[in-house]
Amino acid sequence: MKTAAALVIGNELLSGKVADANVLALARELRRLGVKLRRVVMVLDDLDTIADEVRALSAAHDWVFTSGGVGPTHDDVTIEAVARAFGVSIEVSADVERMLRSHYGGRVTDGHLLMARVPSGARLVATPSMPWPTVVMRNVWVLPGVPEIFRMKLPLLCDEIGCERPFVSLAVITSLDEADLKPMLDAVVAAYPDVEIGSYPRWGDLAWRTKLTFDGLVPERVRAARDAFVDRLPLGTPLQTE
Amino acid sequence: MKTAAALVIGNELLSGKVADANVLALARELRRLGVKLRRVVMVLDDLDTIADEVRALSAAHDWVFTSGGVGPTHDDVTIEAVARAFGVSIEVSADVERMLRSHYGGRVTDGHLLMARVPSGARLVATPSMPWPTVVMRNVWVLPGVPEIFRMKLPLLCDEIGCERPFVSLAVITSLDEADLKPMLDAVVAAYPDVEIGSYPRWGDLAWRTKLTFDGLVPERVRAARDAFVDRLPLGTPLQTE
Numbered sequence: 001m002k003t004a005a006a007l008v009i010g011n012e013l014l015s016g017k018v019a020d021a022n023v024l025a026l027a028r029e030l031r032r033l034g035v036k037l038r039r040v041v042m043v044l045d046d047l048d049t050i051a052d053e054v055r056a057l058s059a060a061h062d063w064v065f066t067s068g069g070v071g072p073t074h075d076d077v078t079i080e081a082v083a084r085a086f087g088v089s090i091e092v093s094a095d096v097e098r099m100l101r102s103h104y105g106g107r108v109t110d111g112h113l114l115m116a117r118v119p120s121g122a123r124l125v126a127t128p129s130m131p132w133p134t135v136v137m138r139n140v141w142v143l144p145g146v147p148e149i150f151r152m153k154l155p156l157l158c159d160e161i162g163c164e165r166p167f168v169s170l171a172v173i174t175s176l177d178e179a180d181l182k183p184m185l186d187a188v189v190a191a192y193p194d195v196e197i198g199s200y201p202r203w204g205d206l207a208w209r210t211k212l213t214f215d216g217l218v219p220e221r222v223r224a225a226r227d228a229f230v231d232r233l234p235l236g237t238p239l240q241t242e
Numbered sequence: 243m244k245t246a247a248a249l250v251i252g253n254e255l256l257s258g259k260v261a262d263a264n265v266l267a268l269a270r271e272l273r274r275l276g277v278k279l280r281r282v283v284m285v286l287d288d289l290d291t292i293a294d295e296v297r298a299l300s301a302a303h304d305w306v307f308t309s310g311g312v313g314p315t316h317d318d319v320t321i322e323a324v325a326r327a328f329g330v331s332i333e334v335s336a337d338v339e340r341m342l343r344s345h346y347g348g349r350v351t352d353g354h355l356l357m358a359r360v361p362s363g364a365r366l367v368a369t370p371s372m373p374w375p376t377v378v379m380r381n382v383w384v385l386p387g388v389p390e391i392f393r394m395k396l397p398l399l400c401d402e403i404g405c406e407r408p409f410v411s412l413a414v415i416t417s418l419d420e421a422d423l424k425p426m427l428d429a430v431v432a433a434y435p436d437v438e439i440g441s442y443p444r445w446g447d448l449a450w451r452t453k454l455t456f457d458g459l460v461p462e463r464v465r466a467a468r469d470a471f472v473d474r475l476p477l478g479t480p481l482q483t484e
Contacts, residue, residue: 011440014279015457016269017411018442020262023284027258037256040284042265045440072421073441074431111421148445169259179314179353189316198253198287199315200260203390215257 001217002035002161005057008042009050009068009078010145021147022067029154034165034217035063045069050081058085058140063161068145072114082137083119093118096133125156136160170214170226171242174233177201177209184232185212192225194218208240243459244277244403247299250284251292251310251320252387263389264309271396276407276459277305287311292323300327300382305403310387314356324379325361335360338375367398378402412456412468413484416475419443419451426474427454434467436460450482 006026012018023040030037038061043049050069057064069078083090097116104112118124122142124133134153135142143153157163174181178199189197198213214226226241233239248268254260265282272279280303285291292311299306311320325332339358346354360366364384366375376395377384385395399405416423420441431439440455456468468483475481 008282011438011457012442012455013265014269014282015409015411016266016271016273016279017455019266023255024258024261027256029258031258037258038286040250040256040282042282042284044280071441071443073424074428075440109421109424111424114421146443146445167257169257179351179356182315182351182353186316196253198317199313200254201313201388203388213254213259215253 002062003038003060004030004035004063004065005039005041005061006037007050007053007057007064007066008040009045009066010042011045011075013042013068014044020067022143022145022150025147025151025154026065026067029157031167031169033157033161033163034167035161045075045077047077047081047084050078051084054082054085054140058138062139064140066140066142067150070115070142070144072111078142079117079119079135082122082135082140082142085140086119086121086137088120088137090117091120092116093124093133095124099132125160127156127159130156165217167215167217168219168222170222172212172214172226172230173202173208173240173242174210174212175207175238176233181210181212181233184229187232188225188229191228192221195222195225197225197229207238244304245280245302246272246277246305246307247281247283247303248279249292249295249299249306249308250282251287251308252284253287253317255284255310256286262309264385264387264392267389267393267396268307268309271399273409273411275399275403275405276409277403287317287319289319289323289326292320293326296324296327296382300380304381306382308382308384309392312357312384312386314353320384321359321361321377324364324377324382324384327382328361328363328379330362330379332359333362334358335366335375337366341374367402369398369401372398407459409457409459410461410464412464414454414456414468414472415444415450415482415484416452416454417449417480418475423452423454423475426471429474430467430471433470434463437464437467439467439471449480 013020027037069076093116100112118135119137122135122137126133196215200211214222216222255262269279311318335358360377361379364377364379368375438457442453456464458464
């Protein structure tokens with residue numbers, strides 16, 4: 001199973017001024033691609049911290065997706081941090097510089113042109129539908145923090161990574177509480193090690209107290225685990241399936 | 243300045259089934275307490291991973307707040323992981339067991355009683371308004387993942403940590419773009435190293451393109467940095483202050 005990590009960058013997130021929206025969008029897209037998101041790290045706009053995280057996450061996962069820190073101001077240090085993580089210098093992409101000059105015309109400034117900097121050796125991924133290039137350094141995708149633009153970039157992943165084998169998710173919602181259904185659940189967890197099984201209490205809803213989830217890459221196995229759990233519930237237990 | 247980290251636990255978050263709501267609530271509360279949230283790590287329901295993170299985050303921050311994994315089912319491993327992080331055993335809290343037996347009465351099960359387990363040496367923090375105890379192991383607060391209950395626990399932090407000196411935040415919104423205002427901003431960033439200054443583009447809003455934020459623990463310094471930036475803007479630049 002392919003794995004991924006996300007590095008979410010921004011003082012504004014850790015100070016609670018802005019709610020992150022990119023983790024959820026990325027997590028859902030990776031599920032559709034059949035890639036397991038194993039870790040998310042959220043850090044401040046600090047060059048060394050970002051560089052250390054990029055290096056560690058890159059070594060431990062098939063792909064890393066960074067979010068944020070790609071503008072022209074003092075708090076935008078992601079490109080420099082990615083270069084430092086891999087011990088490469090920063091160069092100016094002639095292609096991106098040309099696009100910036102064409103976009104801003106006569107009012108282009110040195111600030112705008114800072115956005116043409118890329119780590120040496122990075123690829124620039126673009127498609128006809130997403131002509132503005134995305135910086136990919138080895139297995140690290142450098143994505144912008146602005147949620148609208150972040151989401152616009154996600155379709156690139158399917159082209160590059162493939163999306164033939166999405167995760168399958170099924171669920172059962174019951175009136176039993178977690179402690180009551182634990183013995184039935186433990187038996188199914190033991191019998192289906194290849195299916196990821198989750199149990200989530202629902203706050204305040206006494207009619208539907210617990211949601212059980214069943215996830216995996218093989219649809220038949222996921223369905224079998226779900227059915228095995230339902231079969232173990234006491235006869236007449238109210239349930240909903242999803 | 244006191245620092246904190248959050249460890250957010252749950253397969254359901256990394257698979258995109260559920261949107262995390264606890265990071266934002268915690269970040270806002272810590273701001274009110276004047277504590278700097280420096281790192282958030284989101285991991286799967288994996289015992290070793292959680293134990294390793296708890297150990298590392300606890301050593302590097304004044305406080306750590308965990309979210310999730312505290313119920314009775316197979317995917318609830320936070321208590322065990324916290325115990326493992328500090329090399330202590332798990333014991334049953336007689337006080338919590340008594341509360342569980344009193345709450346569930348005749349229908350109490352072994353599953354329910356699993357929720358009385360605490361790492362050996364942990365404190366149980368309770369107040370008259372929040373009688374259900376919260377497990378605190380050294381500098382690690384073990385909080386539940388259900389957002390409604392997570393938020394109910396946050397007032398405990400002010401009692402335990404203090405909340406006399408909150409962060410002060412000011413902001414300026416302008417019609418200039420980030421690249422245009424970069425030279426003025428860089429000068430203020432250099433002159434006010436004790437004020438954290440952020441620059442955020444606003445997507446799609448041409449009238450108010452960029453939001454600048456000014457944050458710190460000393461109100462006069464934050465205000466002075468904000469005013470110094472406004473003074474450098476070209477005369478007649480449209481702006482809003484917050």
